[in-house]
Amino acid sequence: MMSTVNAKKFENAHTTAAVSSGIGMIIRQKEPVNLEFPFDKLNSFITPNDLFYIRSHFQAPELTTDYYQLRIHGAVENPLSLDYQQLREFPSETRTATLECAGNSRIFLVPQVEGAQWELGAVGNAEWTGVPLRVLLEQTGLAKNACEVVFEGADRGTPKEQPIPPGPISYARSLPLAKAVRPEVLVAYQMNGRELSRDHGYPVRLIVPGYYGMASVKWLTSIQVLEEPFQGYWQTSDYGYWDYIDGKPVRRPLSEMALKSQIARPGMYEVIPAGSDYIVTGAAWCGHSDVSEIELSTDGGQHWTAAEFMDPAQPYVWRRWQFLWHVPQKPGQYTLAARAQDATGAVQPEGHNPSHGTYVINHPLPIDVIVR
Amino acid sequence: MMSTVNAKKFENAHTTAAVSSGIGMIIRQKEPVNLEFPFDKLNSFITPNDLFYIRSHFQAPELTTDYYQLRIHGAVENPLSLDYQQLREFPSETRTATLECAGNSRIFLVPQVEGAQWELGAVGNAEWTGVPLRVLLEQTGLAKNACEVVFEGADRGTPKEQPIPPGPISYARSLPLAKAVRPEVLVAYQMNGRELSRDHGYPVRLIVPGYYGMASVKWLTSIQVLEEPFQGYWQTSDYGYWDYIDGKPVRRPLSEMALKSQIARPGMYEVIPAGSDYIVTGAAWCGHSDVSEIELSTDGGQHWTAAEFMDPAQPYVWRRWQFLWHVPQKPGQYTLAARAQDATGAVQPEGHNPSHGTYVINHPLPIDVIVR
Numbered sequence: 001m002m003s004t005v006n007a008k009k010f011e012n013a014h015t016t017a018a019v020s021s022g023i024g025m026i027i028r029q030k031e032p033v034n035l036e037f038p039f040d041k042l043n044s045f046i047t048p049n050d051l052f053y054i055r056s057h058f059q060a061p062e063l064t065t066d067y068y069q070l071r072i073h074g075a076v077e078n079p080l081s082l083d084y085q086q087l088r089e090f091p092s093e094t095r096t097a098t099l100e101c102a103g104n105s106r107i108f109l110v111p112q113v114e115g116a117q118w119e120l121g122a123v124g125n126a127e128w129t130g131v132p133l134r135v136l137l138e139q140t141g142l143a144k145n146a147c148e149v150v151f152e153g154a155d156r157g158t159p160k161e162q163p164i165p166p167g168p169i170s171y172a173r174s175l176p177l178a179k180a181v182r183p184e185v186l187v188a189y190q191m192n193g194r195e196l197s198r199d200h201g202y203p204v205r206l207i208v209p210g211y212y213g214m215a216s217v218k219w220l221t222s223i224q225v226l227e228e229p230f231q232g233y234w235q236t237s238d239y240g241y242w243d244y245i246d247g248k249p250v251r252r253p254l255s256e257m258a259l260k261s262q263i264a265r266p267g268m269y270e271v272i273p274a275g276s277d278y279i280v281t282g283a284a285w286c287g288h289s290d291v292s293e294i295e296l297s298t299d300g301g302q303h304w305t306a307a308e309f310m311d312p313a314q315p316y317v318w319r320r321w322q323f324l325w326h327v328p329q330k331p332g333q334y335t336l337a338a339r340a341q342d343a344t345g346a347v348q349p350e351g352h353n354p355s356h357g358t359y360v361i362n363h364p365l366p367i368d369v370i371v372r
Numbered sequence: 373m374m375s376t377v378n379a380k381k382f383e384n385a386h387t388t389a390a391v392s393s394g395i396g397m398i399i400r401q402k403e404p405v406n407l408e409f410p411f412d413k414l415n416s417f418i419t420p421n422d423l424f425y426i427r428s429h430f431q432a433p434e435l436t437t438d439y440y441q442l443r444i445h446g447a448v449e450n451p452l453s454l455d456y457q458q459l460r461e462f463p464s465e466t467r468t469a470t471l472e473c474a475g476n477s478r479i480f481l482v483p484q485v486e487g488a489q490w491e492l493g494a495v496g497n498a499e500w501t502g503v504p505l506r507v508l509l510e511q512t513g514l515a516k517n518a519c520e521v522v523f524e525g526a527d528r529g530t531p532k533e534q535p536i537p538p539g540p541i542s543y544a545r546s547l548p549l550a551k552a553v554r555p556e557v558l559v560a561y562q563m564n565g566r567e568l569s570r571d572h573g574y575p576v577r578l579i580v581p582g583y584y585g586m587a588s589v590k591w592l593t594s595i596q597v598l599e600e601p602f603q604g605y606w607q608t609s610d611y612g613y614w615d616y617i618d619g620k621p622v623r624r625p626l627s628e629m630a631l632k633s634q635i636a637r638p639g640m641y642e643v644i645p646a647g648s649d650y651i652v653t654g655a656a657w658c659g660h661s662d663v664s665e666i667e668l669s670t671d672g673g674q675h676w677t678a679a680e681f682m683d684p685a686q687p688y689v690w691r692r693w694q695f696l697w698h699v700p701q702k703p704g705q706y707t708l709a710a711r712a713q714d715a716t717g718a719v720q721p722e723g724h725n726p727s728h729g730t731y732v733i734n735h736p737l738p739i740d741v742i743v744r
Contacts, residue, residue: 021642024639024640025641027491027640029489030482040396108399109402119399267395270392270393270396278392
């Protein structure tokens with residue numbers, strides 16, 4: 001073995017190595033694979049496919065387009081089974097949508113809670129191409145009392161949240177019919193113009209713009225229309241929250257993404273020169289409205305100043321923003337936080353709502369930096 | 373609020389913002405603060421103070437040099453209590469030592485286990501300045517039957533591992549006397565030439581080169597010499613492992629860092645151009661010997677090729693290494709792993725030893741990358 005470095009050899013390598021992305025993912029779980037985008041690398045409106053967060057509940061199934069079948073059944077007039085080619089023959093649409101994992105930013109909950117310890121990167125924005133679900137439902141027709149649609153993936157296993165079902169189950173989530181037939185809901189087969197990767201649901205997944213990522217069922221193989229609300233594991237034991245009727249708690253499925261903003265740069269404990277100008281950057285999004293205002297605090301939330309958007313407002317997608325921070329001369333630790341307002345005038349809440357359990361972490365998230 | 377970006381304003385900012393480190397830490401726990409160095413940023417032999425991982429069990433105590441007292445007591449001839457100024461008057465030494473958290477790389481354990489989900493960055497290398505412990509023990513003298521030395525920090529709380537003690541306890545770890553009096557063990561007050569930060573143990577901590585980080589007790593306020601082995605919580609319930617005597621398991625405290633190597637670049641799921649040359653980099657270390665060989669596999673451990681060291685071998689510190697990878701033309705997912713050998717000829721184990729529980733994760737760690 002050589003014990004010194006061959007400078008020439010490595011000098012050449014630098015040239016071609018520059019083509020590499022140079023960005024890896026943060027591992028949150030090794031198997032099944034759960035990977036997070038390093039959010040301080042936020043550099044584009046569209047998240048590249050390779051940097052889009054991966055949230056898996058079980059090992060990714062190995063589906064092929066040759067054997068793929070999508071069943072549309074239940075409370076429909078004409079049940080349908082489509083192979084991959086038949087699905088591709090329907091007219092397609094492309095829509096941009098930001099997906100955020102409902103547990104994103106869980107690491108900010110104090111005291112620490114169970115579950116994948118996502119920081120800021122379980123969120124991404126992509127262009128999705130596929131067939132609008134309502135086009136397929138027009139083919140099958142709907143029973144008169146149809147009220148929900150259940151989407152089932154080919155991924156399967158024994159989940160962990162109480163109450164736990166007695167045996168292995170498939171991943172499955174429902175949508176209210178009113179959301180299912182909206183034009184933005186896609187049975188998608190492409191992400192940013194390329195086939196879905198295996199970890200992102202190859203060959204076909206649902207995309208539900210505006211909803212937390214758990215609704216966009218990957219490896220989609222069954223669409224079942226129901227005449228009653230679906231009370232499956234993934235919307236009761238898991239991915240549920242407590243709502244209140246006259247003070248009495250009732251369990252409901254998580255749905256729309258709550259209004260949220262995040263700081264991309266600086267990162268946690270980043271060192272920033274005293275007296276310099278620093279461009280703070282980030283993104284903000286909302287599932288059911290437009291993000292209309294964005295503010296930054298550099299004193300732990302005591303004072304807020306308007307920041308500037310870099311992207312226009314459009315439904316279901318994030319808006320990146322920036323803020324020119326005139327960094328104080330006084331050294332010390334400073335706590336930055338961003339706060340968004342939506343088109344209805346609502347702002348992010350001051351803290352986490354315990355009724356949401358370990359989900360919906362959308363209060364202004366503190367980023368501590370060192371000014372020196 | 374402005375809705376478009378003032379280009380001029382931000383153009384100017386870019387100039388001065390370039391002075392910032394631009395590197396933040398990965399949050400593994402928000403409170404108490406547990407932060408990880410983003411290991412793909414490994415760029416120097418010495419880890420800058422601001423990028424050195426932070427492992428806290430409880431909230432960091434707020435000590436001041438004005439009121440600081442270090443007691444040296446127990447099985448000694450002349451108990452001693454030193455204030456900060458008295459400690460600083462002893463001749464100091466500076467030693468370079470790599471500290472790794474015993475739970476570093478825990479995210480690679482499958483199935484997932486409890487505890488902070490460290491990836492690769494709960495390790496760092498710094499120059500530590502302080503008074504050799506043996507100089508202080510020469511002042512106090514030792515009782516004839518002295519066999520261990522217990523170090524206690526000012527941090528305190530109720531820990532989590534079973535069996536759990538009935539009330540709050542201080543953080544405390546012992547060393548065998550033979551290690552305690554070795555010249556490399558320091559009662560340290562500086563890190564890379566600067567005062568310790570609060571999170572790193574201000575104003576005084578122990579530094580035990582060669583041992584996992586848990587031995588280098590922060591906020592050190594008590595040094596107690598014992599005439600029997602210390603069976604405290606932090607070396608039995610936590611930070612312990614199972615050894616075997618004639619097949620019978622016995623609980624022992626974790627001590628020396630096991631031989632280990634890690635890949636810094638590429639990162640997990642990084643995209644690398646097919647047919648290019650890519651410089652794989654990383655580091656390797658060992659608590660009780662020198663690292664003498666380093667190899668890389670690009671096919672999931674089937675074949676191994678020697679890599680090159682960038683740093684010389686020296687006790688208790690890591691050696692960075694690099695490997696020029698001629699990336700195949702064939703696209704696909706490739707699994708990289710590094711494997712070190714020490715001066716005794718021992719190599720890293722093929723897998724994790726279950727007797728070590730959720731600690732000592734020192735097998736070759738797989739990094740999956742995408743070649744395209």
